[in-house]
């Protein structure tokens with residue numbers, strides 16, 4: 001399995017041969033050759049055996065959520081949402097899901113709040 005840079009702006013997919021792991025006081029890590037971000041590694045090798053490094057799983061995958069309020073002709077706002085789920089394979093995203101009208105609200109803040117709540121429910125599943 002390749003390593004993937006944890007820097008959301010970078011997310012470089014790196015073959016193991018491309019990175020040099022180093023053991024620092026804080027533990028194992030590697031520095032991304034593209035953006036120089038420090039990426040944490042974990043040794044899962046048996047005690048006394050050879051070192052076997054993996055990237056620790058992050059609890060919250062970096063889903064992309066865009067919640068917005070679309071002004072309607074009658075002065076109200078439609079709650080709109082776009083979601084791109086981060087897939088289990090790090091650095092990859094599912095096809096964007098879109099909702100043009102999750103509901104109609106008297107003000108923009110309520111519409112955005114509704115879209116965010118909807119996204120939270122969706123991604124919990």
Ligand SMILES: [Zn+2]
Pocket residue numbers: 005006007010011012032033034035036037
């Ligand atoms: Zn990077």
